[in-house]
Structure formats: C-alpha cells, structure tokens
Amino acid sequence: MVGEDAAGLASAADAAADAAAEAVDPDEVLRHARALIAARSENPGGTEDEAAEVASGILTDLGAEIRFVRSEAGRPSVVARIGSGERPRLAWNGHLDTVPAGDPSTWSSGPFEGAVVDGRLVGRGACDMKGPIAAALAAVAAVGRAGLSFAGTLDLHLVADEELAGTHGTRVLRDEGLLDQDAAIVGEPSEMEIALAERGGAWVTAVAHGKAAHGSQPHLGVNAILTMSRFLLRLQEVLPDRVHALVGSPTVNVALVTGGSAPNVVPERCQVDIDRRIVPGEEDPEEVLAPFRRLVEDLVVERPDTHIEISLREWTEAAETTGDSAIASLVRDAIAAEAGAPPPFVGFTGITDARYYINDAHIPTVIAGPGSLSLAHTANESIGVDEMVTAARAYARIFVGFLGTR
Ligand SMILES: [Zn+2]
Numbered sequence: 001m002v003g004e005d006a007a008g009l010a011s012a013a014d015a016a017a018d019a020a021a022e023a024v025d026p027d028e029v030l031r032h033a034r035a036l037i038a039a040r041s042e043n044p045g046g047t048e049d050e051a052a053e054v055a056s057g058i059l060t061d062l063g064a065e066i067r068f069v070r071s072e073a074g075r076p077s078v079v080a081r082i083g084s085g086e087r088p089r090l091a092w093n094g095h096l097d098t099v100p101a102g103d104p105s106t107w108s109s110g111p112f113e114g115a116v117v118d119g120r121l122v123g124r125g126a127c128d129m130k131g132p133i134a135a136a137l138a139a140v141a142a143v144g145r146a147g148l149s150f151a152g153t154l155d156l157h158l159v160a161d162e163e164l165a166g167t168h169g170t171r172v173l174r175d176e177g178l179l180d181q182d183a184a185i186v187g188e189p190s191e192m193e194i195a196l197a198e199r200g201g202a203w204v205t206a207v208a209h210g211k212a213a214h215g216s217q218p219h220l221g222v223n224a225i226l227t228m229s230r231f232l233l234r235l236q237e238v239l240p241d242r243v244h245a246l247v248g249s250p251t252v253n254v255a256l257v258t259g260g261s262a263p264n265v266v267p268e269r270c271q272v273d274i275d276r277r278i279v280p281g282e283e284d285p286e287e288v289l290a291p292f293r294r295l296v297e298d299l300v301v302e303r304p305d306t307h308i309e310i311s312l313r314e315w316t317e318a319a320e321t322t323g324d325s326a327i328a329s330l331v332r333d334a335i336a337a338e339a340g341a342p343p344p345f346v347g348f349t350g351i352t353d354a355r356y357y358i359n360d361a362h363i364p365t366v367i368a369g370p371g372s373l374s375l376a377h378t379a380n381e382s383i384g385v386d387e388m389v390t391a392a393r394a395y396a397r398i399f400v401g402f403l404g405t406r
Contacts, residue, residue, distance in 0.1 A: 016148055016405045021338065023142035026389045030121065032058060033134035033388060034114035036096075037123035041098035048160045051096040051130070052076040055158050058137050062144060064156070068261035069176060071168035075160040079178060081149030082140055083403060090327075090402045090403035091155045091184040091363070092395070093353055094133040094161030095169060097127035099377045106379035120382040127371025131383040132187035132391065133158060135370055139395035143405075152403035155181055162353050165316065170353040182259065183327035185395075186354040189371030189383070192335050192391060195329060196366060197246040197280050197350035198355065200318035202288050204274040208259075209307040212268040221266030222305045225259045228270040228297055231308055235274070238291040245278040245318070247347030251277045273313070274307065277349075282322035285312050319355040325364035327402065334397035335368070335378070338390050368394075 035058075039050035056066050056078050064080040078096070101124040109115035111124040120151070121131060136156065143150070159169035163248035173179060188195075208228040213221025235252055243249050252274060259270030282288060292310045299306045322328070323345045334343040348354075348367050357365040370384040370391035 013401065013404070016146075017334070017400045018398040019146040020139075020143045020148060021393040023146040024138055024386070024389060024396055025142070025145070025391045027389045028141060029134050029138040029392050030116070030385055032137050033121055033131045036130035036133060037114045037125050040112055041097045042100040042124070043161060043163045045100050047074075048076055048096040052078050052158065055096065055133065055137070056080070059156065062137075062140050064140075069178070071160065071172045073168055075168035077160050077173060078156070078158040078170050079173065080156040080158070081153060082156070085153055086151070087182060088152040088403055089155060089181040090152065090399065091157055091179070091357065092136050092187060093157040093159060093170065093179040093184060093357070094129050094136060094187045095159050095353065096133070097161055097163050098128065098266070099163050102379060108380055111260065116385065117382075118382050119386065121388070122380055122382045124381055126381045127189040127383040128190055128373070128376035128381065129369060129371070131371055131388050132189060132369035134313040135388045136187055137316070138293045138392040139399060142392065142396045143399060148400060148405040150399070150403040151406045154399055154403060159353065161351050166356065169181050170356045174356045174360050179357055179363065181363055182367040183325065184354075184355070184363045185327070185331065185398070186352050186356040186365060186367045187369035188348065188352050188367050189369050189373050189376060190346070190348065190367050191372050192339060192368060192370055192387070192394065193343045193346045194331055194335070194366050194368050196323050196328065196345050197244065197320040198318060198348040198350065198352055198367065199247050200282075200355070201277045201314070201316045201351055202276040202278055202285060202312060203314040204276055204289065204292060205311050205313050206272050206274060206292070207268045207309045209309070210266065210268045213266040213378060215264035215266060218266050221268070224267045224270040227306050227308065228259065228272060230303070230306070232272065234295055237295055238276070242279065242281070244281065244347065247279050247318075248343065250279050250282065250295040254350045278318050280318040282318060285315050316351055317355055317359055319358040321358050321365050327364050328366050330401050331366050331368050331398055334394045337397060339396045344376070354366055360387065
C-alpha cells in the first residue's frame with residue numbers, strides 16, 4: 001500500500017506540473033515582455049523605476065505580496081512573494097536593467113518598440129533579460145490559472161543594476177538578509193541549458209612611467225607608451241595554464257588605454273585597464289596579479305628603464321555550484337519535459353548575480369533562462385517568442401515541482 005500511495009502522490013504532482021505548464025498563455029508571455037521592453041531601464045543612464053512599476057503591476061494582479069527595496073541611491077528592486085510564506089522557498093532572480101540601446105540607427109526597429117520579426121521579439125532587453133522575466137511572470141500566472149496554489153513560497157527578485165555588478169540590486173537584497181531560500185534560479189539567457197558555474201573578473205590597471213623629453217630628442221626621454229607596448233605584446237604570458245571543466249580557461253583583454261600629453265612630447269605616462277577573467281578555483285587576487293608582476297620583472301631585465309606598476313582596481317568572484325542538488329535535477333527534468341531532451345550542464349562565460357546566492361548565501365543555484373547570451377548587448381537584440389513560451393512552461397513545472405501545491 002505504501003508503494004501505491006507514493007506512486008499516487010508522484011502522479012498527482014506530475015499532473016499538477018502538467019496542468020500548470022499547459023495553462024501558460026503564449027500571448028500573455030509576449031505582452032509582458034513587450035511591456036517590460038517599453039519601460040526603458042538603461043544602465044548606465046537611467047533607472048529601473050518604470051520597469052519596476054510594470055513588473056509590480058503585473059505581480060499585484062497575480063496576488064503577490066510586493067516590496068520595493070531601494071539602494072542608498074534609490075535604485076529599486078522588486079521583491080515579490082507568492083505562496084504560503086512557508087518552506088520550501090525558492091528564489092527566481094532576474095534583472096530589470098539593460099545595457100544602453102546605443103545608436104538607434106543601428107537597429108532595424110525601435111529598441112523600445114518590441115517589434116516581432118519572423119517569430120522573434122526585438123528590443124533592448126529582449127533576451128537580457130526582460131524576455132526571461134516575462135516567462136517567469138507568465139509561469140506564475142499559469143499556476144493560478146490552473147487552480148493551483150503553492151504549498152511553499154516563491155520569492156521573485158526582480159533587481160536593479162546587474163549590468164554594473166549588482167551593487168544597487170542583488171547586493172542590497174543580500175545585505176538586507178533576503179537571500180535565505182532553499183534554492184535559487186537566475187534566469188539569465190542560457191538557451192535553457194543549465195549553467196552551474198560562472199567566471200569572475202579581475203580588473204587590473206597597469207601604469208608605465210617614462211621620462212618626458214622634447215619630441216625632437218626622443219633619445220633624451222623614456223617613452224612610456226613604448227614601454228607599455230612591450231608589456232602588452234607579451235600579455236598572454238600572464239594567463240595560468242588551467243582549464244575549468246565548465247567555463248574553460250581564464251582570458252585577458254586590454255580594454256582601455258590612455259597615454260601621452262601632446263604630439264611633440266615624449267610621453268611620460270601610459271595607463272591600460274585590463275580585464276582578466278577568472279575561473280572558479282582562482283580565489284586569491286595576489287596569485288592572479290603575480291604573473292603580471294613577473295612579466296614586468298622580465299622586461300626590466302631586458303631594459304632597465306622599464307617601470308610599470310600593477311594594481312587591482314576591482315575583483316569579482318567566480319562561482320560554482322553542484323549539479324547534485326534537488327533544484328538542478330528538477331530544472332533538468334522540467335526542461336526535458338518541454339524541450340524534448342535533457343539540457344546539458346554548462347558554464348556561463350559572463351558574470352551574473354548568481355554569485356551572491358552561491359558564494360554569499362550558500363544557496364544551491366542554477367542559471368537557466370531563454371534566449372542567447374550572444375545576442376545580449378547587441379543592436380537588434382532579440383529572443384524567439386517560442387523560446388520564451390517554452391521557458392514559461394518549464395518554469396511553471398519547476399515552481400510547482402519545487403514548492404508543491406495545495
Ligand atoms: Zn543579463
């Protein structure tokens with residue numbers, strides 16, 4: 001009898017997940033995504049206020065308990081609670097800000113218009129990540145439409161400022177003690193693959209110091225730009241020989257360069273800002289900086305007038321979580337049910353707010369959302385309408401599966 005009861009419970013849970021997934025309304029997904037895109041939230045340059053109003057309006061209609069949590073600068077995150085208030089509790093995180101739209105003439109339709117072209121919704125934030133947020137909102141609506149309510153609690157964290165490191169968004173939620181769920185999903189565009197790890201970043205500044213001289217007598221000076229050039233040509237040497245199973249190798253990119261003072265002066269200073277991406281396991285900033293300094297020492301041996309200072313401007317941790325968690329297997333099963341095949345576990349090349357849940361709050365967390373990261377931040381950013389609908393159905397299954405119903 002016990003076995004039969006267990007089987008009966010399992011099939012009741014499956015039936016609830018099926019009913020929630022079937023209740024997703026494709027028109028509603030698209031409507032929410034377009035409304036969010038129309039509410040500009042460029043970062044830097046704007047705020048998330050308008051997008052937060054749109055999201056909280058939708059969530060109020062769905063019966064959520066809503067709070068605006070603002071950073072000291074007043075930037076809003078929407079924290080919405082749906083369900084009983086009891087455990088289990090699941091967080092779903094998506095950011096309301098977008099990168100700036102850039103030059104509108106590089107877009108085939110207005111970046112805030114939300115045109116649908118060949119089955120794809122076009123607009124700033126379409127995939128990163130107003131489309132994924134629309135999918136989550138439509139999933140919540142579908143659960144209600146199926147006549148179900150959560151036995152546990154869903155916390156939606158629709159946050160500010162992810163694009164500039166989350167200082168005004170998820171970090172504020174962390175500081176307020178709001179990251180205390182049993183599991184979390186960050187809905188960044190992963191093409192509905194499941195990312196279990198992400199890279200971090202070390203922003204390194206190198207300053208070459210030379211000696212100014214009259215431009216007609218360069219032999220009397222030390223050219224800081226040439227010193228820097230010799231350093232940059234060998235920059236790949238600062239990378240360690242390591243490969244992470246999910247996110248691959250560390251990378252290095254020279255991002256910004258400034259130097260010199262006038263066309264007729266030997267430059268005495270040259271500065272570069274370097275973006276060194278780190279992988280999980282690289283935890284000590286000094287270890288990451290050491291090869292930069294060794295390269296400088298090598299150059300000094302070759303040319304004693306070489307003088308380059310290395311410093312760390314900012315450090316953002318990498319993050320990694322296990323694939324053995326309940327949430328990882330539930331997400332995998334739900335996506336398999338909607339997409340036809342189980343998605344792979346992968347790494348995420350960019351930095352996301354998942355690191356706050358994983359590293360700071362020690363919550364089992366996966367990154368899984370519709371849309372492709374390769375289209376994020378581009379002109380004509382887009383997402384397949386069918387991708388959003390599939391994600392909404394998968395999220396409905398995940399919410400029901402993790403939280404249970406009553
Ligand atoms: Zn994003």
